[in-house]
Amino acid sequence: MRIVFFGTPDFAVPTLEKLLSEPDFEVVGVVSQPDTRRGRGNQVSPPPVKAAAIARNPDLKIWQPERLKKDKTILAELESLEADVFVVVAYGQILSKKILNMPKYGCINVHGSLLPKYRGAAPIQWAIANGESITGITTMQMDAGIDTGAMLLKAELEILPEDNTDTLSGKLANLGADLLVDTLRQLTTITPEPQDDTLSCYSPMIGREDWELDWKLEAIALHNRIRAFYPNCYTDFRGQRLKVTKTELISEGISESSNLEDVGKIDQILKGKGFVVQTGKGLLLVKEVQPAGKKLQSGWDFVNGMRIAIGESLS
Known part of the structure; x- marks a missing residue:
């Protein structure tokens, strides 16, 4: 043939x-x-x-x-x-x-x-x-x-x-x-x-508008988009762009202490794993990131290097 x-x-x-x-x-x-x-x-x-x-x-x-x-x-x-x-x-x-x-x-x-x-x-x-x-x-x-x-x-x-x-x-x-x-x-x-x-x-083709993370979405939706549009999804942290390349679902329901004002804020720090973000519905563990101008690193290394505190916001 x-x-x-x-x-x-x-x-x-x-x-x-x-x-x-x-x-x-x-x-x-x-x-x-x-x-x-x-x-x-x-x-x-x-x-x-x-x-x-x-x-x-x-x-x-x-x-x-x-x-x-x-x-x-x-x-x-x-x-x-x-x-x-x-x-x-x-x-x-x-x-x-x-x-x-x-x-x-x-x-x-x-x-x-x-x-x-x-x-x-x-x-x-x-x-x-x-x-x-x-x-x-x-x-x-x-x-x-x-x-x-x-x-x-x-x-x-x-x-x-x-x-x-x-x-x-x-x-x-x-x-x-x-x-x-x-x-x-x-x-x-x-x-x-x-x-x-x-x-x-x-x-349709993936555009830059698909890469920006909206923390008001549910945790499962954000997790899937980060996997789907790998390695390009990003958020802003302390005024700098931060790529989020690997996550894990912690829960799919809003935590008892959360409200809309908590969406996009760091809810927990998990030793050896990374940091947990409150989404519109559920908690999402960020396990791998890429800060602007730097190489990929684990969420835990990012926590230690940036001295991240609970309550800080991502946007």
């Missing part, structure tokens, strides 16, 4: 590597997003999929168009490959109808949720943020809509209480690689299942 692989971030790498290691598949080309400049030195850095492709096969053809559907030269090259299927995993650009129709068996997408739920750009993050206990991978026959194509195979995965977006993404990426191989091997015998649009919900 001749395959062109479309993908960009770390999430797509296990699927590409799986395809490259299977003797009955031939990856004849890779399409990824352009290199970017990042870091203090503003150095050019390739996307993870490109780096993985070069590491496995330096001679593999790689395209990195700014806008694929407008690049006639690359489109002609892709068409000339006469691929059996295009595999798409978090590529980052919308594919035109012309591209979708190029391969013999169309374009197969590996999506990080159990469709039709959580269509869109950030299914893993929003599943955690919304307190889901089960998620998974869906392989899908792509159409002109956003994650609206007919479903092929699914695999479920439990979301553990300690999972954040990084850990869950890694698990789902590996699960997706295996499911994609199963899908391709059964492609001519699978009966595609249309999605029920009434069961769908959209998972």
